[in-house]
Amino acid sequence: MNTIDIDDELYQYIASNTKFIGESASDILRRLLNFDEINAQSSAVELTAAEPDTAVEQKPKKESNKASKSAAGAVDLVELNAKKPAKAKVIESTHVEGSQNIFDLINKEELATQRGAVGRFLLILANLHRVHPQQFDAVLDIRGRDRLYFASSESALLENGSSTKPKQIPDSSFWVITNSNTTKKKLMLTDVAHVLGYSSCDAEKIRELL
CATH class of the missing domain: 1.20.1380.10 (Replication modulator SeqA, C-terminal DNA-binding domain)
Structure with a gap:
């Protein structure tokens, strides 16, 4: 497992999106980035690209572009949310x-x-x-x-x-x-x-x- 450094604002954003006690930061990021869904799409693209039919070989490019756009969109969403003030989320979630x-x-x-x-x-x-x-x-x-x-x-x-x-x-x-x-x-x-x-x-x- 690799270790990365993140600033306090991003840490607070990740922590504020915890759905249940004990959920790891890795699981939270996977959910926010739709990581598992994007991986599944990429796997489907690779299997299709292996088939010999030339008509089918052109399809992975579209699927790959679609997956890339989805990943880029998810990353943009995280970046935009991370820029929002953390205090607003804290007030809403405090009982x-x-x-x-x-x-x-x-x-x-x-x-x-x-x-x-x-x-x-x-x-x-x-x-x-x-x-x-x-x-x-x-x-x-x-x-x-x-x-x-x-x-x-x-x-x-x-x-x-x-x-x-x-x-x-x-x-x-x-x-x-x-x-x-x-x-x-x-x-x-x-x-x-x-x-x-x-x-x-x-x-x-x-x-x-x-």
């Missing part, structure tokens, strides 16, 4: 209740006043709960292979390990483990954002607040 948004409630200055990663982690979760109080219980389904990450009580988390260091999410009835490293906390925030309906682009922004 919020009422008029408030997680990014309206929290800022880097406020995060800087917190005591370490744990303080920032709890503040971000508290603001997500504030924006999504009705949907927040969905985080209870986020868990590891053999441990709970979230629970409605401290005892439930302690039963899964005495060193989990559970803490209550401020202004909520939910508890979360805090003994994980910063990378794991970022993954947990990404999962929370997804279950609350945020786009992949906004989920990444929420994760980077930590």
Whole structure:
């Protein structure tokens, strides 16, 4: 597999076209470019060109030109869409209740006043709960292979390990483990954002607040 560098604007465009969690960038580009359909057309052209009939030999040129135009059109469409402001797509794909948004409630200055990663982690979760109080219980389904990450009580988390260091999410009835490293906390925030309906682009922004 080859690696290519893309700018932030193009990355945000690709991420905003994700149809489901886990869809790779390669799959997204294949879908946007109609890559599989164009490949199928090209294969059909090559098979036809191999036949000895001279009347048929002229047909692949038309088919090939048609396939080339389709590919060029798909590329042009991606380029035009990539030039559109990414913010419009983010606003449309972000799920919020009422008029408030997680990014309206929290800022880097406020995060800087917190005591370490744990303080920032709890503040971000508290603001997500504030924006999504009705949907927040969905985080209870986020868990590891053999441990709970979230629970409605401290005892439930302690039963899964005495060193989990559970803490209550401020202004909520939910508890979360805090003994994980910063990378794991970022993954947990990404999962929370997804279950609350945020786009992949906004989920990444929420994760980077930590």
